[in-house]
Amino acid sequence: MPLLDIRNLTIELDTPDGRIKAIDRVNLSINPGEIRGLVGESGSGKSLVAKAIMGILSDRWHVSADRLRYNGIDLLSLSARERRKLMGSEIAMVFQEPSSCLDPNDTVGHQLHESLAKVSPGVPFWQRKQWREVRIRQLLHKVGIKDHLKIMDSYPYELSEGMCQRVLIAMAIAYKPRLLIADEPTTVLESGAQAQIFKLFKKLNQLNDVSILLISHDLVYIENWTQTITVMYSGQTVESGQTKDIFQQPFHPYTMALLRSMPHFENKLSHKSQLNALSGCVPTLQHLPIGCRLGPRCPNAQRRCVEMPKMKKARGHYYSCHFPINYDNAESNNE
Amino acid sequence: MARTSHIYQDEIIPSPQQQIWRNFSKSPVAMLGLWVFAVFIFISIFAPLLAPYPLGYQHTSALLMPPSWHPEGHVAFFFGTDDLGRDILSNLIYGTRTTFGASLLVTFIALFFGCVIGIFSGMSHGLKSSVLNHILDATLAIPSLLLAIVFVAISGPGMTNVMLAVGISLTPQFMRATHNAVHHELSKEYVTATKLDGANKSQIFINSILPNILDALVIQITLAISVAIIDIATLGFLKLGVQSPRSEWGAMLSEGLDLIFLAPWNVAFPGLMIFTSVLSINMIGNGLQRALKERID
Amino acid sequence: MNNLLEVNNLTKSFHAGYKWLVPQYQHALGPISFSLAEQQTLSIIGNSGSGKTTLARILVGAEQRSSGEIILEGEQLESKNHQQRCRCIRMIFQDADTSLNPRIRIGNLLEEPLKFGTDLTKKDREKEVHSKLRQVGLLPEHAHFYPHMISGGQKQRIGVARALMLDPHIIVADEALSVLDMSVRSQIINLLLKLQYEMGLSYIFVSNNINIVRHISDRVMVLDQGVMAEFGDAKQVFDTPTNDVTKKLLYNLGH
Numbered sequence: 060m061p062l063l064d065i066r067n068l069t070i071e072l073d074t075p076d077g078r079i080k081a082i083d084r085v086n087l088s089i090n091p092g093e094i095r096g097l098v099g100e101s102g103s104g105k106s107l108v109a110k111a112i113m114g115i116l117s118d119r120w121h122v123s124a125d126r127l128r129y130n131g132i133d134l135l136s137l138s139a140r141e142r143r144k145l146m147g148s149e150i151a152m153v154f155q156e157p158s159s160c161l162d163p164n165d166t167v168g169h170q171l172h173e174s175l176a177k178v179s180p181g182v183p184f185w186q187r188k189q190w191r192e193v194r195i196r197q198l199l200h201k202v203g204i205k206d207h208l209k210i211m212d213s214y215p216y217e218l219s220e221g222m223c224q225r226v227l228i229a230m231a232i233a234y235k236p237r238l239l240i241a242d243e244p245t246t247v248l249e250s251g252a253q254a255q256i257f258k259l260f261k262k263l264n265q266l267n268d269v270s271i272l273l274i275s276h277d278l279v280y281i282e283n284w285t286q287t288i289t290v291m292y293s294g295q296t297v298e299s300g301q302t303k304d305i306f307q308q309p310f311h312p313y314t315m316a317l318l319r320s321m322p323h324f325e326n327k328l329s330h331k332s333q334l335n336a337l338s339g340c341v342p343t344l345q346h347l348p349i350g351c352r353l354g355p356r357c358p359n360a361q362r363r364c365v366e367m368p369k370m371k372k373a374r375g376h377y378y379s380c381h382f383p384i385n386y387d388n389a390e391s392n393n394e
Numbered sequence: 395m396a397r398t399s400h401i402y403q404d405e406i407i408p409s410p411q412q413q414i415w416r417n418f419s420k421s422p423v424a425m426l427g428l429w430v431f432a433v434f435i436f437i438s439i440f441a442p443l444l445a446p447y448p449l450g451y452q453h454t455s456a457l458l459m460p461p462s463w464h465p466e467g468h469v470a471f472f473f474g475t476d477d478l479g480r481d482i483l484s485n486l487i488y489g490t491r492t493t494f495g496a497s498l499l500v501t502f503i504a505l506f507f508g509c510v511i512g513i514f515s516g517m518s519h520g521l522k523s524s525v526l527n528h529i530l531d532a533t534l535a536i537p538s539l540l541l542a543i544v545f546v547a548i549s550g551p552g553m554t555n556v557m558l559a560v561g562i563s564l565t566p567q568f569m570r571a572t573h574n575a576v577h578h579e580l581s582k583e584y585v586t587a588t589k590l591d592g593a594n595k596s597q598i599f600i601n602s603i604l605p606n607i608l609d610a611l612v613i614q615i616t617l618a619i620s621v622a623i624i625d626i627a628t629l630g631f632l633k634l635g636v637q638s639p640r641s642e643w644g645a646m647l648s649e650g651l652d653l654i655f656l657a658p659w660n661v662a663f664p665g666l667m668i669f670t671s672v673l674s675i676n677m678i679g680n681g682l683q684r685a686l687k688e689r690i691d
Numbered sequence: 692m693n694n695l696l697e698v699n700n701l702t703k704s705f706h707a708g709y710k711w712l713v714p715q716y717q718h719a720l721g722p723i724s725f726s727l728a729e730q731q732t733l734s735i736i737g738n739s740g741s742g743k744t745t746l747a748r749i750l751v752g753a754e755q756r757s758s759g760e761i762i763l764e765g766e767q768l769e770s771k772n773h774q775q776r777c778r779c780i781r782m783i784f785q786d787a788d789t790s791l792n793p794r795i796r797i798g799n800l801l802e803e804p805l806k807f808g809t810d811l812t813k814k815d816r817e818k819e820v821h822s823k824l825r826q827v828g829l830l831p832e833h834a835h836f837y838p839h840m841i842s843g844g845q846k847q848r849i850g851v852a853r854a855l856m857l858d859p860h861i862i863v864a865d866e867a868l869s870v871l872d873m874s875v876r877s878q879i880i881n882l883l884l885k886l887q888y889e890m891g892l893s894y895i896f897v898s899n900n901i902n903i904v905r906h907i908s909d910r911v912m913v914l915d916q917g918v919m920a921e922f923g924d925a926k927q928v929f930d931t932p933t934n935d936v937t938k939k940l941l942y943n944l945g946h
Contacts, residue, residue, distance in 0.1 A: 100872040249739050250943040276872055320877040336877035340844055407840045584792040586753050591804040592777040605794035
């Protein structure tokens with residue numbers, strides 16, 4: 060049974076022009092012990108999906124789904140209190156800019172204490188502080204911070220971004236969550252720190268059996284560090300499946316365009332030649348196309364594309380396109 | 395080549411100024427303040443036409459008459475009369491010119507001088523900037539009312555002295571606000587970009603900095619007007635302002651103070667006018683601050 | 692071959708407070724020496740804190756060098772003479788949001804260099820602005836917009852258009868592409884490559900994206916803590932790095 064099962068998630072926004080579907084029938088599922096990547100450009104709505112799972116969207120957004128289940132529990136039917144309880148112990152999230160997620164007026168140690176507010180039962184109150192200290196030391200060592208005393212005494216501005224991100228990950232795994240959602244965790248970090256954070260995620264995944272939903276727009280990292288990916292474009296899922304399969308043989312024109320636009324992947328490009336980029340830009344919320352939202356930009360688009368394509372499956376590889384590419388060799392299973 | 399001005403945009407996106415106006419007009423409180431402010435300006439300009447009786451005219455037959463809604467009152471003296479038989483309504487209307495109108499004038503003069511100095515100090519660098527910064531900080535510490543009282547005490551009462559005193563006491567505020575705003579703008583990237591385009595200092599100021607500091611200045615202006623009204627009224631109350639027969643709200647307050655139990659309307663109406671005018675300015679100021687903040691969010 | 696740009700022994704020290712009333716300086720950069728030919732792209736890579744942004748800003752005039760000389764087209768560049776510089780070497784800023792003045796229209800923004808530096812009439816300026824907008828792939832109507840009305844990718848195109856005003860010979864791009872998405876980045880790179888081919892521009896790129904750098908640059912400079920660790924032909928540096936710093940950088944960035 061998948062740990063996180065999302066089916067036809069739709070997030071709508073009320074605007075003066077009417078209700079706009081920012082996220083249109085997105086499907087996503089994460090199995091226990093899996094690292095899944097959620098790929099998309101800015102404007103694709105990946106952060107919205109993450110926030111909807113956590114339940115931290117503001118009231119302007121209306122969330123509805125056929126299934127939004129975590130471990131069998133329907134998240135939409137929970138009250139706010141029950142949701143918070145679930146969030147505290149089972150799902151954790153790490154955000155993009157680590158230094159802005161920490162209180163600048165407080166030492167890191169004090170904030171770590173705060174995040175461990177709920178002590179396990181059976182610990183008498185005079186031993187609580189000690190219990191927390193021990194736990195914090197363990198957590199900091201787990202995320203790779205050796206000099207924990209120095210870090211605990213510093214303020215967030217004194218630490219580098221990579222260090223702050225590690226502290227935040229330590230806070231996130233404090234209660235041993237089963238699912239960790241990382242929303243572009245390494246975009247603002249240096250390359251050295253980025254590699255370390257990804258190694259940490261891998262370690263958590265293998266040793267502690269934490270499933271990770273890694274949201275990013277950088278395909279290079281996604282290729283190296285995830286097992287399965289879901290590609291989103293402008294609020295719609297476009298393709299989903301095993302990372303290796305998708306990178307070798309993408310079915311959807313958008314995935315293909317993403318891969319081809321990186322010189323890294325396209326080895327046939329000569330030096331200083333034009334890159335293969337899709338013309339046009341991501342549609343704004345006010346001007347969303349009908350049907351498949353890639354329609355206006357897609358090189359293979361035809362009239363049928365104003366009808367939203369259904370999600371089809373081929374050998375464990377999901378795609379939603381009327382005219383998939385690289386398809387002649389694949390057997391198809393209509394779902 | 396086709397003239398593209400014949401094709402219109404499907405969505406009209408407002409310019410920053412239009413957006414600020416839209417945010418401002420959404421708030422009923424701010425719009426109320428604006429309307430009251432407009433009424434006051436109208437009264438200041440057309441005072442001689444609006445006032446039922448000429449300035450300082452004493453009706454010896456109607457001393458201390460209560461307002462017209464009182465059984466002993468008369469509609470000819472709408473708000474009643476004071477102990478010398480002067481119609482309160484006419485005095486209030488002429489007083490609008492003195493208190494309200496003068497405060498506007500004083501504010502704009504202080505704005506002009508304060509801004510000029512603030513701009514020059516804000517655009518400077520290094521040691522000069524540091525020294526000017528510290529001097530401006532020191533001037534802010536001077537309490538405005540005390541300065542005004544001392545000035546008038548030295549140079550004698552009278553409207554021009556009052557205006558001068560209040561003007562001088564308001565200038566440091568503008569200097570400081572302009573200096574801060576300009577200095578803050580200088581560190582922005584687009585000002586660097588303009589510098590790299592080959593602009594000299596005055597061109598950088600007019601093209602890049604001025605449009606961006608107008609927000610801060612406008613808020614400062616509303617603050618200053620309310621301070622000016624209160625300062626002028628206070629000086630009038632202390633009998634350091636205009637002399638009879640010219641009327642002024644603060645002076646009316648102090649004259650009516652002795653009779654507060656006999657004829658409370660002498661004190662109530664001038665007080666109400668001062669209160670309303672300052673409140674309207676504050677409502678406008680609040681509305682503007684909120685409108686500017688919403689635009690950034 | 693005549694070099695378009697020659698930099699000799701450039702250094703930069705920042706003022707770092709006073710000690711016993713004596714001003715202290717912190718050495719940030721240098722000495723750096725290199726040259727750049729026409730229609731050539733030079734990329735500067737290095738860790739954060741290595742001084743690449745400082746070098747880019749000194750070249751374009753946003754900061755002043757402490758010593759050394761910059762010779763552009765045979766002429767010495769003076770430190771504070773922006774008028775002279777803006778005709779030859781211009782910059783595309785990293786963050787398009789903060790480098791476009793939010794209170795003035797894009798058309799006015801773009802005609803500023805023309806207003807300050809040339810004697811063109813208003814009509815001529817307008818024509819020039821329209822032609823540059825078309826060249827970067829936008830419409831002349833965009834001249835009436837305010838910056839907050841357009842998307843991030845389009846703002847960066849405006850940055851490119853502004854850098855193209857006054858027809859410079861060298862354009863410096865300080866991490867101008869790092870905040871963009873991949874597809875928008877590819878579009879802007881295609882635009883820059885096209886402009887280089889059409890107009891004979893030279894570029895100085897400051898970036899850490901090795902894939903992009905490898906694709907577009909002719910020569911590469913690796914900076915480490917203000918010192919030039921390696922400088923040479925791009926292919927050579929990437930395939931056979933000689934310096935440890937370069938090797939570590941390439942490894943970290945995914946090679």
